[in-house]
Amino acid sequence: MNALFDLVVRNARVATASDCFDADIGIVGGRITQLGKQLPAGQREIDALGRVVTPGGVDAHCHLDEITSGPVRMADDFDTGSRAAACGGTTTMIPFAAQLRGHSLAEAVNAYRARAAHKAHVDYAFHLIVTDPTPDVLSHELPALIAEGFTSFKIYMTYDDMKLGDGQILDVLSVARQHGALAMLHAENADCIQWLTRRLLDAGQTAPRFHAQSRPMLVEREATHRAIALAELVDTPILIVHVSGREAIEQIRWARALGLKVFAETCPQYLFLTAEDLGLDDSYHGARCVCSPPPRDRANQEVVWNGLADGLFSVFSSDHAPFRMDGMQGKRPEGCEVSFDHIPNGIPGIETRMPLLYSEGVLKGRITLERFVELTATGPAKAYGLHPRKGTIAIGSDADLVIWQEGERVLRNADLHHNVDYTPYEGKTLHAWPALTLSRGEVIWDGQFHARPGHGQLLACGRPSLLPAAQARCP
Numbered sequence: 001m002n003a004l005f006d007l008v009v010r011n012a013r014v015a016t017a018s019d020c021f022d023a024d025i026g027i028v029g030g031r032i033t034q035l036g037k038q039l040p041a042g043q044r045e046i047d048a049l050g051r052v053v054t055p056g057g058v059d060a061h062c063h064l065d066e067i068t069s070g071p072v073r074m075a076d077d078f079d080t081g082s083r084a085a086a087c088g089g090t091t092t093m094i095p096f097a098a099q100l101r102g103h104s105l106a107e108a109v110n111a112y113r114a115r116a117a118h119k120a121h122v123d124y125a126f127h128l129i130v131t132d133p134t135p136d137v138l139s140h141e142l143p144a145l146i147a148e149g150f151t152s153f154k155i156y157m158t159y160d161d162m163k164l165g166d167g168q169i170l171d172v173l174s175v176a177r178q179h180g181a182l183a184m185l186h187a188e189n190a191d192c193i194q195w196l197t198r199r200l201l202d203a204g205q206t207a208p209r210f211h212a213q214s215r216p217m218l219v220e221r222e223a224t225h226r227a228i229a230l231a232e233l234v235d236t237p238i239l240i241v242h243v244s245g246r247e248a249i250e251q252i253r254w255a256r257a258l259g260l261k262v263f264a265e266t267c268p269q270y271l272f273l274t275a276e277d278l279g280l281d282d283s284y285h286g287a288r289c290v291c292s293p294p295p296r297d298r299a300n301q302e303v304v305w306n307g308l309a310d311g312l313f314s315v316f317s318s319d320h321a322p323f324r325m326d327g328m329q330g331k332r333p334e335g336c337e338v339s340f341d342h343i344p345n346g347i348p349g350i351e352t353r354m355p356l357l358y359s360e361g362v363l364k365g366r367i368t369l370e371r372f373v374e375l376t377a378t379g380p381a382k383a384y385g386l387h388p389r390k391g392t393i394a395i396g397s398d399a400d401l402v403i404w405q406e407g408e409r410v411l412r413n414a415d416l417h418h419n420v421d422y423t424p425y426e427g428k429t430l431h432a433w434p435a436l437t438l439s440r441g442e443v444i445w446d447g448q449f450h451a452r453p454g455h456g457q458l459l460a461c462g463r464p465s466l467l468p469a470a471q472a473r474c475p
Contacts, residue, residue: 005033007441008042009401012053014393015369017378025053027399030440035395046436046443048403054373056091056122056400056437057354058391060380061184061241061265061317063346064095065115069161072344073329075419076322078119081350082456084418086444088351089434091122091400092381092390092459096154098129101161105130105141109150113458120456122439123398125386127184128153131162133172142172143179149460151385152182154241157223158190158292169230177236182383182464184239184265187223187248188215188293197341206339208286209279212294214340220293221247228255228262237261237466239383242319244270244293245300249307256312263383263466265315268349268356269295270304273424287331289424290343291321308375309367314466315383316375318353321346322420348420352411358404359430385462398440405435417449 009025014035026034026042062085065077076084085093097112099105105128112126128145130137130153142153153176155169156162164172169185176183197214200206205213224240228251231238243249243266255262273295279286289295307313323344324330331343354376361367367375381391388397409430413423437445444450 003043004040005042007044007046007399008039009046009048009053009403011050012048012403013050015052015054015373016393017370017374020369025393025399025401027441030399030442032393032395032397032399035393046403051435052369052404053393054402054404055377055392056402056439057089057376058092058094058380058386059085059090059318059320059350059353060094060315060384061267062093062095062320062350063322064093064320066096066098067100067111071329071334072323074322075324075330076320078116078124079121079453080417080419081320081322082119082121082124083449083451084351084416086122086437086439087417087434087449089354089402089437090350091437091439092386093122093124093350094127094380094384095124096129097126099131101132103132105137105145109145116456116458118454120454121444121452122456123390123459124456125384125459125461126150129162130155130164130172133164133168138171138175142175146179146181149462151180151461151464152184154184154186156186157227158186158188158193160190163190166226166230170234173231173234173236173238177234180463180467182237182239182466184241185227186242187220187227187240189219189223192219192222201339201341207279207282208284208290208340208343209275209282211290211340211343212275212278215292215294217245217247217296220244221251224248224251228260231262232260237263239263239265239314239466241265242267242270242293243304243313245296246303249303249312252312261466263314264307264312265317266304266307266313267317267319268353269319269347269424271301271360272356272428274298274301277424284337287343288325288422289347290331290340290345291319291347292345305366308361309371313375314379316353316357317380318349319346320348320350322348322418324421326421347424348418348422351416351418352423352425354402355430355433356425358432363406363431382465385464386459387465399438400440401438402434403436404432406432409433
């Protein structure tokens with residue numbers, strides 16, 4: 001007699017964004033087909049031993065194999081980046097297809113599709129990065145790509161080679177409103193940053209620690225307020241990415257109190273790092289923690305924790321931006337120590353995102369297990385049009401699962417699977433780690449990584465559920 005299931009995960013403590021319950025999970029063809037007690041035998045069986053089983057994580061903000069200028073290169077491509085993701089419990093990634101000025105958006109998408117094909121071990125989608133909103137991009141390319149399933153895009157308010165002016169932002173937001181896409185904004189005031197940077201450099205203050213002084217909270221606060229105002233003018237929802245602390249959070253709470261649809265994301269660096277990690281002296285060691293916005297102080301960490309607990313944040317992402325410290329292509333371009341404004345921005349975190357939040361959030365009572373699932377899987381899947389295929393444990397959903405093992409583990413970069421030569425969380429004691437990760441019913445991590453290059457599929461995103469139903473057009 002043939003088994004009813006390809007795989008049964010037995011004795012699971014199933015956690016979703018709404019509740020927790022004990023069940024077996026029956027899987028056929030890479031999808032969940034039944035939840036219940038004492039399910040019939042499967043061709044294969046995994047005993048969860050009563051441990052917590054969550055949906056595979058959805059990391060909705062990570063950078064992999066992006067085209068960069070000069071000698072700098074990202075350390076992780078879609079092979080090493082998706083390997084690290086799987087080992088940390090993430091089964092869906094949404095990196096970026098970044099338009100270069102003078103080039104088309106479609107050209108960018110085709111280039112990144114080629115970079116990912118036959119390499120990714122887990123499923124992935126793409127956000128677009130719009131840097132050159134020409135009339136053709138706004139009227140033809142962007143609407144066509146939205147219809148194809150690229151239903152989210154990022155707008156930068158800083159970085160000279162990527163930032164858009166307010167009028168350009170309004171044009172792009174108008175396309176989002178008309179065609180049912182979600183705009184993400186990197187909110188920092190570029191002119192303030194340039195002015196502060198010039199003054200610091202003129203004073204000879206070039207060490208990594210001055211990166212934080214060049215980007216104080218007020219530049220994030222002002223840009224967040226301005227982004228909210230622009231979105232209000234166009235009447236379209238937005239999502240503010242990598243929110244770092246109190247001042248931007250206050251702007252988002254203010255907008256919510258007015259009934260505006262302003263959503264927010266934060267990242268591990270704003271819970272576990274502070275400006276002191278950029279250095280207390282002029283040592284270059286702090287370059288490993290240079291990211292934008294920069295980490296703040298411990299008081300702001302608590303404000304971010306409160307926002308995670310009370311629902312302010314919809315998404316918890318890694319903002320994985322992998323640059324090595326050593327070598328010619330990373331944080332020391334061409335092998336040289338450079339001033340803070342030339343240090344490649346970003347830190348690695350795709351593998352540590354979920355274990356950090358589980359250990360310090362769930363197991364220390366800061367957030368519930370259900371909220372953990374909402375932040376790391378269900379929320380991002382809904383925000384970017386991948387739910388219910390992704391981000392939940394339900395009949396019909398992909399069998400992307402994580403079985404958690406609780407117990408003390410000291411975080412060492414040598415044990416991680418990215419291609420970066422450091423982790424900013426080196427030596428931190430965690431209390432949980434994925435014991436096993438399933439991607440569409442296939443074991444990809446069980447204490448050893450089981451390589452499946454090309455197993456990862458490019459996903460077409462549907463209507464972001466953060467959008468009003470009347471605004472968005474179903475794909």
